[in-house]
Amino acid sequence: MLYAHPNPNQSKINRHMALAGNALDHVQVRDLYESYPDFHVDAAAEQKSLKEAQVVVFQFPIYWFNAPSIIREWQDTVLSRGFAFGPGGTALQGKRFMLAVTTGGGKPSYAEGQPHGAPIEDYLRTFEQTARFCGMNLLEPFIVQGVGSMTAKDVDDTLEAYKTRLSMIARETS
């Protein structure tokens, strides 16, 4: 699982989702902002980890309808021709891919004519198409919206749902 949060100390749920995932036996969380404070993503180490994974999860908070910058840097550095696509680029083929994202704004705001303009799914296409281009099979994204107004119980329930989802995927995959 690739986790990227540029401001983890301000995180209400995303950081806890990463911790919850990390506590599961079959999940390995790679914290990109922690690993690469200088922004120099280690392509070889990331590719080695990807090869060993059966499921690849991108987990991040949505900022400006998109992923944090280090996710983009990771894609450009790690998903190289000959590894992820092009001649001989078959390392990711057949693996499963899931997005796990959070938004501060609630779902009603993500609609035409509303402040966020369109359903969140519309803004996730760049990442889904990247996975597809690399031959991965898409899983339904895990989407949490309205984080800004969540109660402590909402957070707990969501963390439980996330753990259940990750465990289910692990069972289906093994």
Add this chain to the structure above:
Amino acid sequence: MLYAHPNPNQSKINRHMALAGNALDHVQVRDLYESYPDFHVDAAAEQKSLKEAQVVVFQFPIYWFNAPSIIREWQDTVLSRGFAFGPGGTALQGKRFMLAVTTGGGKPSYAEGQPHGAPIEDYLRTFEQTARFCGMNLLEPFIVQGVGSMTAKDVDDTLEAYKTRLSMIARETS
């Protein structure tokens, strides 16, 4: 104009588009990768420049259906609450916004069932919605596709069209 190319030496047209823009009187090009090799975007300097601009152009090559990482970093750093949105965040309201993007693959490949999955416009929504959220008025994007198979004449014609487009926008704006 904010220009971002992570590999300018491999650029067939995007870098020349930035040079062509820079040669125009009314255009100021800010080369983000050149200005911020350490990735620490100077929010104050960028905000000052934005305030002076009437038109904001993001120019970049599309990688993985998205913008280069420094464009994302720029958005998160520069478009702060109280500047670009939220209470008092009116600095960009009424300015005009244009995307100028290039893709290696041709337009026919950007369709459902084809390798790039959907029209390029679908992948630009995150940037358009960002501009809209900040109160900017969207201009038609300048899109160049099929750069991989362009002849020298194609490149020249496209550069001319780009200069014409930028000059027209300047005339309309002044």
